[in-house]
Amino acid sequence: MIEKETCRSVGEIVKTHGIQGEMTLRLFDGLTIDSIDVEFVFLDIDGGLVPFFLEEAREKNQNDVLIKLEGLSDEKKAARYINSPVYVPGTEEAENEAEQFSTYQLIGYQAYDVSLGKLGEITGIMDISKNPLFEVKNGETELLIPITDDFIQGIDDKKREILFDLPDGLINMD
16 A cells, blocks of 8 residues: 555546546646646545545646546546545655745544644635635534644654644634
């Protein structure tokens, strides 16, 4: 099984494109189509990385790449993978370390608060202009945490954990 730690997160499938199984891959800030110049990509499906042969990749705009994966021949099959994180072989460290960091890279990390303890898993980013939020799944509850450096105490990439120091009352864990 391929481990996430040996791969590089490059973006997320955001929608299908056409009826032939093509999908729109939204790349993280600072990445280009060259970031997916690979033979295989990995989709995060139920917490595990599943390899797909990359048949075709073409630039749609500055942030989006249209991709065609082997075995996905129609819109219905491709639609199952909307919101799936996409990885390529190689680690972040193998790339230019000066590359711009994107909060989307924290999807899948476990969130903790210094006072409350474990909050849950970061499952997405709500990209609201001037007020982006982490979407954190805690059992049946979804927590929303503002993305600000003021709240982040530390990030452990090896453990895939992020530690917050949230203001009292921001999160109700009752």
